[in-house]
Amino acid sequence: MDDTPNAGPHRVAEMTWREIDAALDRTRTLLIPVGSTEQHGHHLPLGVDALMPEAIGERVVERTPALLAPPIWYGVSPHHTFKPGTFTVSTETFQRYVFDICDSASEWGIENVLLLNGHYLAQDPELEVVVRRLRTESDVDAFHVPLVELFADVAAEIRTGDVSFHASEFETSIMLALFPELVDMDAATAVDPPEESLPLTDYDALGDNRVGWSLTAEDMEAITSSGNIGDPTVATAEKGDALVEAAVSGITELVDALEEPEE
Template sequence: MLISQLTMPEFEAAMAKTETVVIPFGSVEEHGPHLPLSTDTMHAQEVAARLAKRCPMLVAAPVHYGICRSTREHPGTISISGDALRTLALDLGREFYRQGCRRLILLTGHAGGTHVAALIEAGERLLVELPDLKIAVVNILQLLREVLVQYPGLVHTPGDSHAGEVETAIMLAARPELVSGKAPAEWPRFPKFVLVRRKRKFWPGGVWGDPTQANAEQGEQILNLEVQFLLELLNTMNNMED
């Protein structure tokens, strides 16, 4: 059930039936010349909504903004600070706990390292603060890697990542009306270990992979496999002892 579409009585009734809440996190960030700025948010929302059709749980309204480091210079990227993201995740976790949530999944469609680290830090603090809360922080890129271990032929582009084959396929399956063709293959050329000011110089098009390899059927398969892995995660959380 999508919390944003529930009335107050419907929310109260839903919380009486389940203690599980998924909060989708995303970003407003460039995704090449062919994908919408909210691709990460839409990805997380789509997976969470499909998951909610398979098991009793609530899907929170998404958090649309995140920490975007390597794409800061690209048009359309709107980043927030680590402090802001940690505070937001903490406050949301506390509020859902107050409403009866005891199993919380922070599901992020944005996989930037500093972004994910901020969510993990918030999750660890919630664990200490709320002793009977079970919490998971799921980075969809890591989830995809788990999928590809079992289905290695599903993605054709080695090292595919941001706005590449996978994300293009997912958007072709979930929101095809928002996909503007397919961008050419590209990979960033950042120097190792060195932080650079002119980030777009080393990554002009904002694509990491080969979008031309993507198709909607592939995206549908990826989405369904991601949901299956999350179902297994929920089963693990339900059976864990404190």
């Protein structure tokens, strides 16, 4: 395989089938950004969860020979339907759709699939099941890659807000770094979650979440009038750059390991 990381085109949607065929001589790894289209408060666009992993994936394929698939724009978002513009699909539909996309890629030579999850926390359970099915039924080395886990250590070091749960410090910072033209910081407003949460749960992306739980649309509507939970006003592009680099570096390390030639 070609040792040059980004030799040739790497965005699948912009390539011909012959370019894909040639690219398979240098890589068998595909990155698939997985997101959702849902409300993100007054200051962020609906497409945050797909825009972030696609942009991060773009930076990864600039450093590695991997290919970047078009993003999956629709996810499991029933808890955000209390605001207009949110789309949601059922767990069963989502799992089947993502599985079929990855399985079809294996038919033309892809062996490794990384599902870059920008709608982290909310659809982690679904993607874990998809990964298990791909590994057992399609002979694909599949990985669920939730962005929040990749930048958690850096986020804990640089955060200044007490809570960042949805459309707040972390997501807003990343969007300021990647798509500043889509962020309206003048409209950003802090929303404090309830002071108390059940044991082993927390309204924070880095909080004490030790059990599986979820919010309904009614829960979200009662908690936030703007749509976000936490304080996006403390977000900065500098924080976003650090979070993005942590995610890109982690994914790159995994891709490099997958692409190492067998001895």
